[in-house]
Amino acid sequence: MKLIILDRDGVINKELKWVENPEEFEFIDGAIEAIANFKKAGYIIAIATNQSHIDRGRFTVADLDAIHDKMLKELRANGGDIDKIVYCPSFDNNDPRRKPNPGMLLELLTHFNVKPNEAVFIGDYERDMQAGYDAGCRLILVENKHGEGEYHNMPDYLKEKTTFVKTLLEASKVIEKWN
Numbered sequence: 001m002k003l004i005i006l007d008r009d010g011v012i013n014k015e016l017k018w019v020e021n022p023e024e025f026e027f028i029d030g031a032i033e034a035i036a037n038f039k040k041a042g043y044i045i046a047i048a049t050n051q052s053h054i055d056r057g058r059f060t061v062a063d064l065d066a067i068h069d070k071m072l073k074e075l076r077a078n079g080g081d082i083d084k085i086v087y088c089p090s091f092d093n094n095d096p097r098r099k100p101n102p103g104m105l106l107e108l109l110t111h112f113n114v115k116p117n118e119a120v121f122i123g124d125y126e127r128d129m130q131a132g133y134d135a136g137c138r139l140i141l142v143e144n145k146h147g148e149g150e151y152h153n154m155p156d157y158l159k160e161k162t163t164f165v166k167t168l169l170e171a172s173k174v175i176e177k178w179n
Ligand SMILES: [Mg+2]
Pocket: 007, 008, 009, 010, 011, 015, 123, 124, 125
């Protein structure tokens, strides 16, 4: 394992319908510790997040940057960091970068020159697992705000490739054992 790719909402921070400003960005318990664990273990850490409210006109790239500045400040103060954040502003489901399409993940693999099987994508919805599957990454699903149903309702070909855990902190402990 070289590269950890994280979905953002529901994995790092609590999922709201929209997170539109820094005040609404709230870390999930244990997420900061998990990212510090990844950093300590020497992994490259990236985020791939759908942010269609940009193209919907609900907020701007500057607003998104402000949210990410707050997130990075808190992570760095606690021994974590994110090496690269990519986002898809589009709400067009045919956009190759919008999850469940794998474009953002493929972009990160190319950028860091990492083979798909040396990367894991950690998300909280089936669309994340589908994107990771199509990119050839290893897959971890964390329980989302609706409970375990997301995992149980996934098609078998995704379930077979997916490790299901409760939280990002638990995911960090699973990955420790992969090495
Ligand atoms: Mg999510």
